[in-house]
Amino acid sequence: xxxxxxxxxxxxxxxxxxxxxxxxxxxxxxxxxxxxxxxxxxxxxxxxxxxxxxxxxxxxxxxxxxxxxxxxxxxxxxxxxxxxxxxxxxxxxxxxxxxxxxxxxxxxxxxxxxxxxxxxxxxxxxxxxxxxxxxxxxxxxxxxxxxxxxxxxxxxxxxxxxxxxxxxxxxxxxxxxxxxxxxxxxxxxxxxxxxxxxxxxxxxxxxxxxxxxxxxxxxxxxxxxxxxxxxxxxxxxxxxxxxxxxxxxxxxxxxxxxxxxxxxxxxxxxxxxxxxxxxxxxxxxxxxxxxxxxxxxxxxxxxxxxxxxxxxxxxxxxxxxxxxxxxxxxxxxxxxxxxxxxxxxxxxxxxxxxxxxxxxxxxxxxxxxxxxxxxxxxxxxxxxxxxxxxxxxxxxxxxxxxxxxxxxxxxxxxxxxxxxxxxxxxxxxxxxxxxxxxxxxxxxxxxxxxxxxxxxxxxxxxx
Ligand code: NDP
Numbered sequence: 001x002x003x004x005x006x007x008x009x010x011x012x013x014x015x016x017x018x019x020x021x022x023x024x025x026x027x028x029x030x031x032x033x034x035x036x037x038x039x040x041x042x043x044x045x046x047x048x049x050x051x052x053x054x055x056x057x058x059x060x061x062x063x064x065x066x067x068x069x070x071x072x073x074x075x076x077x078x079x080x081x082x083x084x085x086x087x088x089x090x091x092x093x094x095x096x097x098x099x100x101x102x103x104x105x106x107x108x109x110x111x112x113x114x115x116x117x118x119x120x121x122x123x124x125x126x127x128x129x130x131x132x133x134x135x136x137x138x139x140x141x142x143x144x145x146x147x148x149x150x151x152x153x154x155x156x157x158x159x160x161x162x163x164x165x166x167x168x169x170x171x172x173x174x175x176x177x178x179x180x181x182x183x184x185x186x187x188x189x190x191x192x193x194x195x196x197x198x199x200x201x202x203x204x205x206x207x208x209x210x211x212x213x214x215x216x217x218x219x220x221x222x223x224x225x226x227x228x229x230x231x232x233x234x235x236x237x238x239x240x241x242x243x244x245x246x247x248x249x250x251x252x253x254x255x256x257x258x259x260x261x262x263x264x265x266x267x268x269x270x271x272x273x274x275x276x277x278x279x280x281x282x283x284x285x286x287x288x289x290x291x292x293x294x295x296x297x298x299x300x301x302x303x304x305x306x307x308x309x310x311x312x313x314x315x316x317x318x319x320x321x322x323x324x325x326x327x328x329x330x331x332x333x334x335x336x337x338x339x340x341x342x343x344x345x346x347x348x349x350x351x352x353x354x355x356x357x358x359x360x361x362x363x364x365x366x367x368x369x370x371x372x373x374x375x376x377x378x379x380x381x382x383x384x385x386x387x388x389x390x391x392x393x394x395x396x397x398x399x400x401x402x403x404x405x406x407x408x409x410x411x412x413x414x415x416x417x418x419x420x421x422x423x424x425x426x427x428x429x430x431x432x433x434x435x436x437x438x439x440x441x442x443x444x445x446x447x448x449x450x451x452x453x454x455x456x457x458x459x460x461x462x463x
Pocket of ligand 1: 177178180201206207233264265310342343344
């Protein structure tokens with residue numbers, strides 16, 4: 001027996017789900033959205049937005065220090081963690097409300113409940129047991145942090161889900177991992193005044209990013225007093241009356257107030273009824289979809305992190321929108337996942353689009369590298385040991401720009417803008433022909449005339 005009938009049932013009100021629901025409803029579809037936690041999902045509640053607010057908070061420390069070189073006398077500063085947590089909570093609550101209003105204004109109904117799939121056209125709401133019959137089902141359940149490596153004492157650790165709301169500021173923070181989340185929180189918490197140790201299994205942070213960015217970010221993290229230790233992992237964590245004793249694989253032991261596990265995220269596909277209905281999952285547990293986000297079941301679609309394509313908010317939003325256009329707007333739309341810009345909000349920040357040097361050299365016969373590494377103007381008076389790195393990767397045969405990588409102040413803002421010409425297939429000559437805007441850091445992107453390196457594959461390598 002069914003309790004209601006809808007055209008679209010969306011499971012998960014995060015970035016992808018809310019966009020799909022709103023657009024589908026605006027096309028006249030009858031839409032119901034189920035959310036078991038808070039409307040807004042990872043990005044709004046415990047991801048991008050609170051993280052960026054914490055990044056802003058952390059950067060005041062550098063500003064206070066830098067101000068002296070410009071003539072300011074800053075007597076004494078202090079940081080109040082509860083004020084930041086409360087301010088963050090207020091803002092994400094506001095945003096969550098706006099997401100809800102946008103959906104309901106468009107005509108979608110939101111239910112606060114976990115939802116599971118019973119069959120290809122039926123969803124059950126666990127809160128009240130109602131069964132909803134749906135023409136289409138959209139899985140937009142996102143992902144969640146993994147707790148790896150499996151070591152004794154993991155129950156004493158936290159993840160990015162908890163760190164935003166810790167009742168007490170962690171004076172001694174140990175971070176496990178070297179990815180986006182680990183480096184961002186290392187950068188934030190060291191500036192907020194914590195003593196931060198970061199351990200990772202690899203030889204450097206941010207695997208997959210351009211090597212020059214990785215090396216220079218590691219230098220900057222260490223320069224900001226992060227005790228960055230590579231090739232090391234915790235083996236055991238014990239609770240003591242002073243906090244946590246973290247035993248490491250090199251035989252040392254570190255005392256910490258909190259241990260943040262940031263060793264990746266996994267798609268939320270467990271206990272949703274997906275296997276029962278025949279939705280195919282890959283080895284990582286992500287929903288397998290085609291270019292239009294359709295799963296192996298004809299009327300069931302999936303968007304966002306649950307599909308583990310590119311796990312970024314704007315990508316999920318695009319996928320959700322494209323799904324609604326395809327199914328309810330009469331405009332079949334596939335999302336292009338190439339040249340998606342991304343930023344890592346460390347200090348200094350990373351902004352990047354396109355191929356890294358290594359990726360380009362693996363694909364193209366001739367790759368040109370343009371590199372600028374300079375002290376930003378502000379650092380001359382502030383005295384801060386700071387360098388900006390800019391790198392342009394060019395196809396040496398066609399002159400097409402393949403990738404742009406920036407480490408420095410406002411790198412994310414730059415990456416968003418240069419993503420447009422890179423997506424359009426611009427040439428290095430277009431950068432050269434563009435007038436510089438002086439004095440900015442970004443002007444270096446159009447004034448790099450001298451090639452730093454050219455890599456050509458030999459005939460044998462091409463074969
Ligand atoms: P990442 O995949 O970026 O990094 C995971 C880290 O954990 C790597 O250093 C990895 O090491 C390590 N690791 C993985 N498994 C283990 C294990 N079993 N034992 C020890 N170490 C392990 O994951 P994050 O959690 O940092 O971020 C998840 C995703 O969230 C990102 O990929 C990104 O898509 C998104 N995100 C985006 C942000 C942004 O846009 N600014 C910010 C935060 C998150 P190794 O490199 O050796 O594999």
